[in-house]
Amino acid sequence: MRAGDLVELVRAPAALTVLGDTLAGMATAPPPDLRPARHALLPVASTCLYLGGMALNDYGDRDLDAVERPERPIPSGRVTPRQALAVGTGLVATGVAAAGAASGRRGLTVAVPLAACVLTYDLAAKDRPAGAVVMAACRGLDVLLGATPGSVRTALPTAAVLTTHTLAVTALSRGEVHGTTRGVAGSAVAGTVVVAATTAVAAWRSPAGPPGGPTVRRVAALAATAGYVATCLPAQRTAAADRTATAARTATRAGLQAMIPLQAAWTLRGGRRASSAVLAGAALTGRLLHRRGRRQVSIT
Known part of the structure; x- marks a missing residue:
């Protein structure tokens, strides 16, 4: 298995979209609760779980991909099913271990159910009605992985917003081969509006605390919210x-x-x-990869 085939198997560029889950969860914790040296492992854990899930996704879809997407690593013969299974399970196990190293028993309490959701989606639930819900739960748990024991409740709104967005994206992704429906795409548009409105209200009501001043934080958060809408809403309306x-x-x-x-x-x-x-660095890197023609991969 060549390095390029491994990168394609695990959808490496798409992993940039998961780094911020635990960072957003950690942002709800009071500074005294954070231990930067240890908590820096949480984005690593999150990324490993995501990459492992992508490899297991292709392992579970190997027969269907042979018909619908024969260019993918397994049906094309560039990666064997056994190799994909080994890569996927190894990365998932590494992610759980990293979460334990970062947050001890509390990290494992979230990472183990998260890993179970990843395995359930890839190997059992993806093509079932509950599949999109399971994938969305993965994202919500990933946010909570970054929350400290004292900030789980305050991290719930962040987790709920990213869960809602993921639900819409996953539902849309089911139409990547045969097309989507007006109802699914319309629900995605509605979901984006709700997520944006919720985020904007939360940004405006941002609590006082860390340095920088509430006004600066509010403006910056509102600008990021506008960037979110501009990134996904036009394509959803077109769909x-x-x-x-x-x-x-x-x-x-x-x-x-x-x-x-x-x-x-x-x-x-x-x-x-x-x-x-x-x-910001992750966003810039993603744009550079896109401009250089790297294949932007889906979650299915």
Whole structure:
């Protein structure tokens, strides 16, 4: 298995959209609760779980991909099913171990159910009605992975918003091969409006606390919210009108890219400037990869 085949198997560029989950969760914690050296492992844990899930996704879809997407690593023969299974399970196990190293028993309490949701989606639930809900639960748990024991309750709104957005993106992704429906695409548009409104209200009501001043944080968070809307809403509206597979793929990719400004909005609300800088770097890297022609991959 060549390095390029491994990168394609795990959808490495798409992992940029998951870095901000735990950062957004950590942004809800009071500074004394954070231990930067240890909590820096949480984005690593999150990324490993995501990459492992992508490999297991292709392992579970290997027969269907042989018909619908023969260019993918497993059906094309560039990666064997055994290799994909080993990569996927190894990365998921590494992610759980990293969460335990970062947050001890509390980290495992979230990481183990998160890993179970990843496995359930990839190997059992994806093509069932509950599949989109399971995927959305993965994103919500990923946010809660970053919350400290004293900030779980305050992290719930952040988790709920990213869960809602993920539900819409996952539902749209089911139309990447055969097209979507007006109802699914329209629900995605409505979901984006609700998520944006909720985020904007939360940004305006951002609590006092970290340095930088509430006004600066509010403006920055509102700007990130506007970036979120601009990134995904136009493609979703096009999918609602067009409903073709091409439009669904474009809307799915836009929804994935929109994860970053959405995470940034909630991170900025908490006054975490360093975390926001990381997300800005992730967004810039994603744009550079897109301009260089790297394949933007889906979650299916």
